[in-house]
Amino acid sequence: MAELQTSTQLLLLAAVIAGLILIVTAGVLLCRQFRKNARARELDGMDGFDFEYYCADLLAANGFVEVQVTQSSGDYGIDILAEKDGVTYAIQCKRYTGLVGVKAVQEAYAGRDYYDRMVGAVLTNQYFTKPAAEAARKLKILLWDRDYIQAMEEE
Numbered sequence: 001m002a003e004l005q006t007s008t009q010l011l012l013l014a015a016v017i018a019g020l021i022l023i024v025t026a027g028v029l030l031c032r033q034f035r036k037n038a039r040a041r042e043l044d045g046m047d048g049f050d051f052e053y054y055c056a057d058l059l060a061a062n063g064f065v066e067v068q069v070t071q072s073s074g075d076y077g078i079d080i081l082a083e084k085d086g087v088t089y090a091i092q093c094k095r096y097t098g099l100v101g102v103k104a105v106q107e108a109y110a111g112r113d114y115y116d117r118m119v120g121a122v123l124t125n126q127y128f129t130k131p132a133a134e135a136a137r138k139l140k141i142l143l144w145d146r147d148y149i150q151a152m153e154e155e
Contacts, residue, residue: 043125043149044097051095052079055123055149062152064089076114077107080123090117094124101128105135105143112141125149 046054052069060067064082080091092108094100104122112120121142122128128136128143136143 043095043146046095046125048093048095051125052093055091055093056080056082058149058152059084059091062155076111077104078111078115081115081117087119088117089119089121090115092120092122094122094126096124096126098126099129100124100126100132102132102135105132105139105141108141109139123149 043051043054056067056069059080059082064084067080067082069080070078077092078090079093080089082089082091090108090112092104092111094104100122104124108120108122111117119142120140121144122132122136123144125146127145133143135141
């Protein structure tokens with residue numbers, strides 16, 4: 001009888017511990033999601049100029065070197081010049097409230113050639129339209145969206 005009571009107590013204790021672990025794990029996941037959403041709102045609230053400098057800092061923190069924000073006028077659609085692992089980049093930054101369209105891809109394409117860079121990219125706090133994705137694929141322009149920014153922030 002005592003053995004049965006001890007076994008029951010151990011099972012109850014194991015269930016309580018498992019429940020606590022589940023609650024703590026759920027809390028951690030909710031906190032991460034809250035921080036991610038807060039960060040996204042912060043990005044969405046930046047002006048274009050601040051967003052460009054934020055992106056430049058983020059790229060530098062993720063292994064890009066010679067990161068340079070171009071002058072705001074006459075930049076031929078390119079906001080950041082950078083290099084990583086011997087590859088040179090011309091990056092168009094778009095801090096938008098909606099989907100990013102084909103025009104941004106065209107600007108990155110033209111700017112890549114103007115600055116004689118190997119890779120053109122569009123970096124945004126949002127996502128891209130289907131036509132923009134199709135144009136980027138044909139023109140060989142990288143599309144870095146909100147998820148890409150969040151991944152870089154986490155590294």
